[in-house]
Amino acid sequence: MTTSRPIVETRALTKTFGEGPGAVHALRGIDLKLVEGEFVAVMGPSGSGKSTLLHLIGGLDTPSSGTVCVGGQDLCGLDDDALTLVRRRRIGFVFQAYNLLGVLSAWENVSLPLEIDGVRESVARQSAMASLKHVGMDHRRDHLPGQLSGGEQQRVAMARALVAGPLLLLADEPTGNLDSAGGDRIIATLRQLADDNAQTILMVTHNASHAAAADRIVRLKDGCVIEEQLLGSGRSPKQVLADLESST
Numbered sequence: 001m002t003t004s005r006p007i008v009e010t011r012a013l014t015k016t017f018g019e020g021p022g023a024v025h026a027l028r029g030i031d032l033k034l035v036e037g038e039f040v041a042v043m044g045p046s047g048s049g050k051s052t053l054l055h056l057i058g059g060l061d062t063p064s065s066g067t068v069c070v071g072g073q074d075l076c077g078l079d080d081d082a083l084t085l086v087r088r089r090r091i092g093f094v095f096q097a098y099n100l101l102g103v104l105s106a107w108e109n110v111s112l113p114l115e116i117d118g119v120r121e122s123v124a125r126q127s128a129m130a131s132l133k134h135v136g137m138d139h140r141r142d143h144l145p146g147q148l149s150g151g152e153q154q155r156v157a158m159a160r161a162l163v164a165g166p167l168l169l170l171a172d173e174p175t176g177n178l179d180s181a182g183g184d185r186i187i188a189t190l191r192q193l194a195d196d197n198a199q200t201i202l203m204v205t206h207n208a209s210h211a212a213a214a215d216r217i218v219r220l221k222d223g224c225v226i227e228e229q230l231l232g233s234g235r236s237p238k239q240v241l242a243d244l245e246s247s248t
Helices: 050-057 080-089 106-116 121-134 150-162 180-197 237-246
Strands: 006-017 024-035 039-043 065-070 091-095 168-172 200-204 216-221 224-230
Touching: 006 050, 006 200, 024 050, 024 200, 024 224, 039 050, 039 180, 050 065, 050 168, 050 200, 080 091, 091 150, 106 121, 106 150, 121 150, 150 168, 150 180, 168 180, 180 200
Parallel strands: 039 200, 039 216, 091 168, 168 200
Antiparallel strands: 006 024, 006 065, 216 224
């Protein structure tokens, strides 16, 4: 972590689905803070509220009560157009499914969000190449998704999430579709982004070894934070990868 500037703050955050006796209380008053350059892993059993928390912080859903601030901006007070701009420019998303367009090359997939946002094609392509290089995929820039391994596709998806220079990177089970070696490389890349680029990262994972690469682990159960574990490992990405490989 490089500074103490808050990037994410949630206060008394709740989310309820449905009404009456059948209502599901997915989140029950979550207070969470991430500072710039911090890599935080969220763990918990299925149904504990992990993905719901990520969706609320990413502006993909609205809370039942409480607040979500990203970069000091309260998402709950924004209309749909303003929220769309926040998601496009300030938040990057990496999901378990890579969600790449099969007819576009790697660099075209990465540049697409910028072009949608009105960036000139030449500038968007240059930014896409730089983003692919950050995740070690510039040598595969002209390949279609079907010509890439799962791990390579996920790194292209990460490059796409990073191309606009977001304040926050949200990763929901980013290694869930990968074998152990591919998943380990994704985690080492996330560790490197936090260390070298001061990228703030919030990752949901079921994998305890992958969570151990983060700076902090937040554990949820029944929609509540039950534990926060500060790791502060100080390990380099190479050390993280070596430790993961030795544990498998």
